Amino acid sequence: MNGLGSTDSVRRTHAPLVQRAEAILGALGGTAAALLRSAGDPVHPGPGPVVTLERSAHPALQRESGRGRFKLSYSDPCDEGALAALLAAVAAPGSPIAADPESLSILALADRLAASEIPVLIGGPTGTGKEVLSRFIHQRSPRAAKPFVAVNCAAMPETMLEALLFGHKKGAFTGATEAAQGFFRAADGGTLMLDEIAEMPLNLQAKLLRALQEGEVVPIGSTEPIKIDVRIIACANRDLPTEVAEGRFRADLFYRLNVFPLALRPLRERADDVAPLAFAMMLRHAPQGRPLPWLSAEALDVLRHHGWPGNVRELENVVRRALLLADGAAEIAVQHIVFDQPARLVGDALPAAEQTEPRRLSNIVQISEARAIIATLAACGGSRIAAARELGISERTLRYRLAAFRDAGIAVAGGRR
Incomplete structure (x- = not known):
């Protein structure tokens, strides 16, 4: 997330909305990378988005010519939709978007944590944004110019995970026709995110622990260790202390990773995040060259009170569905909001x-x-x-x-x- 720069004109004319946005973004200690302006103000080219604000009886968020140029029309500076649309417009691609106080405190803590070298363990249900938070930590760290490598431990075959992590020499096993450096060496100097680490087999957990303790890896088929400089961020959607107690996760590895734990709550427990996330999803998925529909207050209210069993991934599905159902309308209304329909009881x-x-x-x-x-x-x-x-x-x-x-x-x- 970024701070805000604003012209004198926009501060005079749109002070309540600008101050609300600054309070949220300023909580993260970010530097100004987005510019807010009034119509007629000069535009100073910069790396971040430029948002033109105007008061209007008809709220709207429009893409203007030029990358990262938006026009936000709003009627009430205290309206949830106006703030949510502004937060979505100024956010850098892939950056966290939040308005919930606890979410903001987690991001502020992550920002401070980024400057250190200690391992981070991020817990939370599937779809709550663990990879987004991991990238945020990497991008705010001294390692930002180096690689960020994300590995899903559950998405790779157990038989190949060791070779993929630590690398292998040519001929080390059947099918190893070429040597491979592995994810640890690919992330050298940067950050390696190990997602769903609870799914890592026990025997491989021991090798991971040694790599973390010694700062070196031994590729399969080799006897020579290779030094590595990698910051580890581990993510889990299951309770690791329970996994340790039941013998599915090594206690020594858990304590090595659990130097600074962060926990992301389900989306249903951070309702203030729903509106800015919904507008951000709309910006991501609305067809280029077509007007952006506005999320009505009634639609936002329905979204806020949904249970979100699928968390942010479900919200993204709902927004994409609403864009299709709105079909070019100026507004996404309640009838355009269609939730997933999972079976509820067994x-x-x-x-x-x-x-x-x-x-x-x-x-x-x-x-x-x-x-x-x-x-x-x-x-x-x-x-x-x-x-x-x-x-x-x-x-x-x-x-x-x-x-x-x-x-x-x-x-x-x-x-x-």
Whole structure:
């Protein structure tokens, strides 16, 4: 996020709105990179966005000619939509966007933390913005000019994860026709983000711990360690102390990573973030060359009070859907807001859910899958390992299915190992 620069004219004419935006952005200690101006003010070229403010009975956010040029018309400086649209317009691509006090405190803390070299552990549900926060820390750090490498530990095959992280020599294993440096060496001098670190196998956790302690990696097929200079940011959507207690995560690695933990709350618990995020999603996905619709106060109210089981990813889906349904209208109204429709209940109440939920194919498949998993877990006495074997899937896949059901609001017991 950035601070604001503003002309004398805009400060006189639009003081209430400008002061509200400055209070939010100033909490992060950012330098001015965006310029606010009134119509007729000179434009001084700079690296950041330029937003022209005007009072109007018809609120609107318009893209003007030139990259990062916007015109914001608003009627009430105290209106939530006016502030949200301004925050979205001045935000740099990929930067955090927030207005909730606790979110701002987390970002301010992350800004201070960026100057250090200590590891960071970011926790929070899927879709709450852990990678965005990781990039924010990197970009505010002395390592900003060096690489930022993001690795999803759950997205890579276990058999390949070690080679992908630490590299390998040519011929080290079948298929290794060329040497590879690995993600640690690719991030040398910069930041390596390890997302979903709870999914890393135990044997690989030990090698990761050694790399962190010694500041070196040993590529597969080599006996010579290679020095590395990498700042680690680890992210987890599961409770790592619980994973440690249940033997799925090494305690020594946890304490090595947990030097400074940050926690991101679900979107439903930071309602003040919803409006600026929604406007930012609209700017991202609205077709270039077409007028931007305005998010009505009623639509914003509906968004604010939704439960957001899918967090920011679900919000992005809803905004993209609303843009299509609005189809060039000047305003996104309540009727354009269509939420995802996950099945809500399983188990004893599942037949009622089947009756009340729309009979979309995705709902039918999700309910059927949940039924099968519940029945198998029950037959296996709650053991995830036995249930996964019966279902013909890995325990990791079963854990993901259970987590996905819970994120969708489906009440499924997690079972035991």
